[in-house]
Amino acid sequence: MVFNFFKRKTREKEHENLKKQERLKEEARLKEQKRREEQEKINEQKRLIEQARLKEEAQLKEQARLKEEEERKARERHEEQERLKQEEQRKERERVKEKQPSEAPDKKGIFSRLKSGLTKTREVLNTDINDLFKSSRKIDDALFEELEEVLITADLGMDITMEMMDRIRKKAGRLSTADQLKAVLKQELIDLFPSMEEPETSASALPRPHIIMVVGVNGTGKTTTLGKLATRFTRENKKVLIAAADTFRAAAIEQVGIWADRAGATIVRHKQGADPAAVAYDGVEAAMARGMDVLLIDTAGRLHTQKNLMEELKKIKRTVGKKMPGAPHEVLMVLDATTGQNAISQARIFHEAINLTQLALTKLDGTAKGGIVAAVAGSLNLPIRYIGVGEGMDDLQAFDAVRFVNALFD
Numbered sequence: 126m127v128f129n130f131f132k133r134k135t136r137e138k139e140h141e142n143l144k145k146q147e148r149l150k151e152e153a154r155l156k157e158q159k160r161r162e163e164q165e166k167i168n169e170q171k172r173l174i175e176q177a178r179l180k181e182e183a184q185l186k187e188q189a190r191l192k193e194e195e196e197r198k199a200r201e202r203h204e205e206q207e208r209l210k211q212e213e214q215r216k217e218r219e220r221v222k223e224k225q226p227s228e229a230p231d232k233k234g235i236f237s238r239l240k241s242g243l244t245k246t247r248e249v250l251n252t253d254i255n256d257l258f259k260s261s262r263k264i265d266d267a268l269f270e271e272l273e274e275v276l277i278t279a280d281l282g283m284d285i286t287m288e289m290m291d292r293i294r295k296k297a298g299r300l301s302t303a304d305q306l307k308a309v310l311k312q313e314l315i316d317l318f319p320s321m322e323e324p325e326t327s328a329s330a331l332p333r334p335h336i337i338m339v340v341g342v343n344g345t346g347k348t349t350t351l352g353k354l355a356t357r358f359t360r361e362n363k364k365v366l367i368a369a370a371d372t373f374r375a376a377a378i379e380q381v382g383i384w385a386d387r388a389g390a391t392i393v394r395h396k397q398g399a400d401p402a403a404v405a406y407d408g409v410e411a412a413m414a415r416g417m418d419v420l421l422i423d424t425a426g427r428l429h430t431q432k433n434l435m436e437e438l439k440k441i442k443r444t445v446g447k448k449m450p451g452a453p454h455e456v457l458m459v460l461d462a463t464t465g466q467n468a469i470s471q472a473r474i475f476h477e478a479i480n481l482t483q484l485a486l487t488k489l490d491g492t493a494k495g496g497i498v499a500a501v502a503g504s505l506n507l508p509i510r511y512i513g514v515g516e517g518m519d520d521l522q523a524f525d526a527v528r529f530v531n532a533l534f535d
């Protein structure tokens with residue numbers, strides 16, 4: 126009985142121990158499981174963090190790559206722009222250089238240069254007039270009609286030709302040879318030009334700085350004329366400043382800079398696109414401060430029909446006058462002779478807008494219509510100061526009516 130009791134107790138104890146062991150085991154297993162789960166959680170978190178880090182790293186790398194590529198492209202663009210700019214500058218330099226005669230001014234050569242510059246017009250006038258008298262023709266209405274045609278071909282203009290023909294007809298009795306007719310024609314032409322006062326070079330009592338604003342339609346030869354004038358003035362030991370108020374194209378500023386270098390003149394320039402009136406204002410200010418003799422203001426070409434651009438021209442002129450009362454002292458309009466009679470209407474509208482004071486006619490070497498010089502003189506009440514008969518330095522000549530008419534017929 127007692128034995129059984131103990132035996133049962135022992136079994137119970139063993140059973141309890143067994144249970145306890147199992148419980149402990151189960152507890153250990155659960156603990157282990159929990160630990161594993163936590164470890165997994167940590168690992169997952171670590172993986173997510175690593176993933177995010179890698180993603181961020183990849184993004185940063187991509188950003189850096191894009192930035193680098195953008196910088197490289199910008200660098201390449203800039204280099205290409207620089208290259209194009211230098212190329213343009215080089216071309217411009219060569220262009221200007223080509224047109225520069227190497228020799229010093231040659232006074233004796235002026236008349237022959239003028240003659241050869243006017244070759245095309247000379248041919249029309251002389252050959253055709255000589256032809257009129259071939260085979261000892263009579264001076265009759267038919268001959269006068271043909272002469273009329275010659276003069277119109279040379280672009281003297283309808284009105285002026287008609288007026289001149291009326292006068293020539295009255296002198297018909299005295300004419301029997303081509304030379305006699307040419308002599309009358311020469312005098313008639315000379316009479317068309319209002320007598321010119323002192324030539325522009327002897328002007329010693331000019332205000333200082335003497336300010337010349339150069340205007341005109343696109344491509345007529347404004348900058349070339351201005352460059353040649355700058356050279357002319359510096360050769361006379363005048364201190365010349367140029368204001369690059371054609372800010373429309375970068376090449377225009379560059380072109381005028383090259384002329385300034387060659388002429389030994391100084392230049393005031395702003396960036397492309399700057400207000401031209403501000404450049405002109407700075408030009409006047411600098412010319413006054415530095416005691417310059419001459420200030421030449423280059424302006425952008427514009428059509429007389431472009432209202433806003435004509436307003437801009439007025440503003441430039443006003444601004445110059447504000448800084449120096451009475452300035453600009455000359456408003457020089459450059460006309461392209463090859464445009465013929467159009468040049469006259471262009472000049473009229475420019476004159477209405479900004480009061481021109483003088484004219485230059487360029488590219489006479491390129492046309493048989495040199496009579497336009499006489500037509501301009503006869504139609505507009507403005508002095509022709511300069512003519513361009515070629516691209517060389519000495520091909521811009523101070524206009525002299527008698528020399529001009531002689532060069533046409535001699």
Ligand SMILES: Nc1nc2c(ncn2[C@@H]2O[C@H](COP(=O)(O)OP(=O)(O)OP(=O)(O)O)[C@@H](O)[C@H]2O)c(=O)[nH]1
Nearest residue numbers: 343344345346347348349426487488513514515516
């Ligand atoms: N044959 C000839 N060419 C001339 C004469 N004057 C100017 N040129 C040429 O005409 C072209 C235009 O000259 P520019 O001086 O640039 O003309 P611009 O009026 O300043 O032109 P924009 O400023 O563009 O309006 C250039 O190739 C000049 O060399 C001339 O008397 N004879």
Ligand SMILES: [Mg+2]
Nearest residue numbers: 347348371377
């Ligand atoms: Mg120009």
